[in-house]
Amino acid sequence: MKNKYIIISKISLLLVFLVIFAGSTVRMTGSGMGxxxxxxxxxxxxxxxxxxKLIWKPNSHYNKNxxxxxxxxxxxxxxxxxxxxxxxxxxxxxxxxxxxxxxxxVHTWFEYINRLLGVLAGFSVLLMFIFSxxxxxxxxxxxxxxxxxxxxxxxxxxLGKLVVDSNLAPYKISTHLIMAIIIVLLMVYNIKKTxxxxx
Numbered sequence: 788m789k790n791k792y793i794i795i796s797k798i799s800l801l802l803v804f805l806v807i808f809a810g811s812t813v814r815m816t817g818s819g820m821g822x823x824x825x826x827x828x829x830x831x832x833x834x835x836x837x838x839x840k841l842i843w844k845p846n847s848h849y850n851k852n853x854x855x856x857x858x859x860x861x862x863x864x865x866x867x868x869x870x871x872x873x874x875x876x877x878x879x880x881x882x883x884x885x886x887x888x889x890x891x892x893v894h895t896w897f898e899y900i901n902r903l904l905g906v907l908a909g910f911s912v913l914l915m916f917i918f919s920x921x922x923x924x925x926x927x928x929x930x931x932x933x934x935x936x937x938x939x940x941x942x943x944x945x946l947g948k949l950v951v952d953s954n955l956a957p958y959k960i961s962t963h964l965i966m967a968i969i970i971v972l973l974m975v976y977n978i979k980k981t982x983x984x985x986x
Contacts, residue, residue: 821898
């Protein structure tokens with residue numbers, strides 16, 4: 788079980804590094820608002836690949852919270868419905884968290900991949916947390932340590948949401964980065980502690 792725990796811990800650390808790399812790519816390319824909402828992207832689990840999917844269309848099916856671009860503003864569908872020949876504002880709520888109204892497929896997919904890697908890292912850390920219980924009898928540090936890492940990953944996801952909602956406020960981006968560094972340090976320490984386990 789020790790070897791399995793080490794493997795999943797290293798995979799988790801690798802995924803966290805990939806998230807950090809993807810996040811830095813998002814920052815360098817100015818893709819931070821590639822998905823203006825959170826946790827979905829324009830209201831979709833898999834974001835659009837061209838702007839035409841976001842343009843309002845008559846006689847079209849819209850799910851609740853799907854985002855459209857209409858007259859230079861984003862709107863979310865209030866409920867699931869089929870649009871009529873004319874745009875009816877009572878079916879939509881204007882997206883007012885920020886005034887971002889652009890669609891750039893490259894930015895959208897950079898941001899989406901960043902989030903996707905974050906989800907994978909989260910599941911990997913959750914698995915690491917579960918595996919830690921099998922090492923309790925050998926060293927008690929792994930359950931509390933992996934618990935702290937799991938909570939930190941959840942906090943990091945919430946900080947990512949705040950970054951998007953704030954329209955990329957610099958101090959929130961910095962907090963997001965500092966949290967990523969703390970997670971890496973915790974994970975490295977976790978892997979280092981596995982060396983102390985006797986087979």
